[in-house]
Structure formats: C-alpha cells, structure tokens
Amino acid sequence: MSGAVPVKFVAGSKVLFSVPKTLQTVSMSLPEAVSGAVLNLPELSAGDDGYRILSAPAGSVAGLLAQHPEMMIGGAQEYRRHYIDMAGTFDDYMARFSGKTRSTLRRKYRKLLKDIGSTAEFREFRTPAEMDEFRDLALPLSRRTYQAKSLDAGLPEDEASHAERRRLAQSGNVRAYLLCADGDPVSYLYLPIDQQTISYAFLGYDPAYSRLSPGTVLQLEALERLFAEQRYRYFDFTEGEGAHKAMFGTDSVECCSFLFLKRDTSNRLLLGSLAAFDSSVAAARTLAEKTGALAAARRALRA
Numbered sequence: 001m002s003g004a005v006p007v008k009f010v011a012g013s014k015v016l017f018s019v020p021k022t023l024q025t026v027s028m029s030l031p032e033a034v035s036g037a038v039l040n041l042p043e044l045s046a047g048d049d050g051y052r053i054l055s056a057p058a059g060s061v062a063g064l065l066a067q068h069p070e071m072m073i074g075g076a077q078e079y080r081r082h083y084i085d086m087a088g089t090f091d092d093y094m095a096r097f098s099g100k101t102r103s104t105l106r107r108k109y110r111k112l113l114k115d116i117g118s119t120a121e122f123r124e125f126r127t128p129a130e131m132d133e134f135r136d137l138a139l140p141l142s143r144r145t146y147q148a149k150s151l152d153a154g155l156p157e158d159e160a161s162h163a164e165r166r167r168l169a170q171s172g173n174v175r176a177y178l179l180c181a182d183g184d185p186v187s188y189l190y191l192p193i194d195q196q197t198i199s200y201a202f203l204g205y206d207p208a209y210s211r212l213s214p215g216t217v218l219q220l221e222a223l224e225r226l227f228a229e230q231r232y233r234y235f236d237f238t239e240g241e242g243a244h245k246a247m248f249g250t251d252s253v254e255c256c257s258f259l260f261l262k263r264d265t266s267n268r269l270l271l272g273s274l275a276a277f278d279s280s281v282a283a284a285r286t287l288a289e290k291t292g293a294l295a296a297a298r299r300a301l302r303a
Contacts, residue, residue: 074271082249
C-alpha cells in the first residue's frame with residue numbers, strides 16, 4: 001500500500017529536514033531474509049514515486065536495477081540484521097555468551113535491583129485492556145527518552161497505532177514490558193509477534209536512570225520470560241545496526257535498505273542531494289574522529 005514517506009537528511013542521530021515522497025514500502029521478514037528469498041515488487045499505483053525497500057538481501061541491488069532500468073537507487077544502507085535463534089532454553093541462550101559478557105549482564109542486573117531497591121518491578125502486558133494501561137504508563141516515559149527526542153522513534157501516540165496494539169493483543173500477538181521504580185516506569189519494551197517471530201519494535205528508557213542500564217536489564221528480563229513460553233523461533237532486532245542488538249543477538253544476516261525511485265527530474269535531484277549530504281556528513285565524521293572531536297560532536301547533536 002502506498003503512503004507518504006519522509007526522505008530524511010540525518011546528521012548523527014538528528015533529522016535535520018525531510019522531503020515527503022509517495023512510496024510503497026516493501027519489507028522482507030526475518031525468515032525470508034535468512035532463507036535468501038527473492039525480493040518481489042508489487043505494481044506501483046498512479047502517483048507513486050517508487051519504493052522504500054527494507055531488509056533486502058545485500059546482493060540484490062544489481063539484479064533489481066537490471067530488471068527495472070526505469071528506476072534508480074539512493075540512500076542505501078548496508079547492515080547486519082541481528083536476531084536471536086530461540087531454539088532451546090534461556091539457559092542455553094545465556095551459555096552462548098562469553099563468560100565476561102555473562103558476568104557483565106548479571107552485574108548490571110544486580111546493580112539496578114540494588115540501587116532501585118524493593119520498589120523495582122517488572123510488568124508484562126498482553127491483553128487489549130492491558131495495552132490501554134501500557135499506553136497510559138509508557139507514553140509519558142517515551143516522551144522523555146533519547147529515542148523520541150533525537151531519533152523520532154518513540155512509542156507511537158496516534159489512535160491508529162493504539163488500535164493496532166489492541167488488535168494484536170486480541171489475537172495474542174503482542175508482548176509489552178515495563179521496568180518500574182517506586183511505581184514509575186523507567187524503561188519500556190514493545191514487541192509485536194508474527195507467527196513464530198517476535199520483533200524488537202520500540203525500546204526506551206528514562207535518561208535519569210541511564211547509569212543503571214535499564215534498557216539492557218529489561219531486555220534480559222523479557223527474554224527470559226519469552227524463552228519460557230517456548231513459542232518463538234526468532235527474536236528479530238529488525239533493520240539497522242546497534243551495540244545493543246549485536247550484544248544480545250546470536251546470529252545475523254547481511255541486508256540492505258534503500259529508496260528505489262522513478263527516474264524523473266525531481267527524484268534525480270532528491271537522490272543527488274541526499275548523496276551529497278551523506279558524503280559531507282561522512283567526511284565531517286572522519287575529520288572529527290581524526291581530531292578527537294567526535295565525542296563533542298555527538299553531545300552537540302543530542303542536545
């Protein structure tokens with residue numbers, strides 16, 4: 001289905017501006033990506049500018065261009081799509097980590113519980129009524145998070161998104177979690193389910209508690225509960241890289257996300273501008289790394 005998609009110009013973690021385009025989003029599921037399934041594109045509708053393609057096999061770009069010479073590619077991002085193979089038990093999963101990593105995770109877990117004390121509470125939400133409660137508790141927290149302020153990736157607040165959460169809950173296809181201190185949420189995790197795959201959709205935490213790694217602790221608690229259900233084949237960390245994903249994942253598959261647009265003047269100008277902008281950001285980053293100014297630049301971008 002076609003819809004308005006912002007083509008974002010991003011520096012660091014900040015979206016400086018965006019240009020709307022009418023695109024069809026084509027996203028490969030994790031099982032498709034793992035199996036190397038062929039990417040099939042639906043027909044474009046009148047008025048569509050092209051496609052936004054997510055998690056295509058990393059080697060599929062050349063073949064797509066050969067099949068569709070009337071289209072062009074831009075904004076490509078190659079990454080490893082991390083996931084957890086959930087065969088076995090939680091203990092089996094933990095045994096895959098190095099002794100150092102297991103020790104680090106346990107230490108973070110113990111430190112958080114010690115510092116918060118007896119008021120620490122993990123809460124799980126599954127039913128439609130529980131999704132209402134989760135929304136009421138998680139949204140005020142989400143607005144304070146780095147994910148919402150800098151990445152525009154907070155928990156969606158619109159009614160359509162909440163209706164979707166309730167719909168998934170009605171069929172038993174969602175899990176949501178909160179870590180609370182003295183009754184107040186300090187971290188949230190929202191996970192929709194598609195058959196045997198549960199996906200990492202939204203995670204956030206209160207920056208006031210960042211020294212306690214609440215997102216890491218909540219992730220670990222949620223995984224132990226999910227393994228106990230013995231329902232899932234994969235935990236999918238979805239598109240993009242990240243230290244959190246790499247640490248918790250057991251496997252990964254090479255993927256590529258990109259824009260696939262019609263070869264018209266407007267799209268040529270857009271993709272040319274995006275390429276020039278991305279190149280300048282990459283050059284600035286390289287310079288910052290060489291001069292030791294990268295940490296200061298990151299602080300400025302997050303301000």
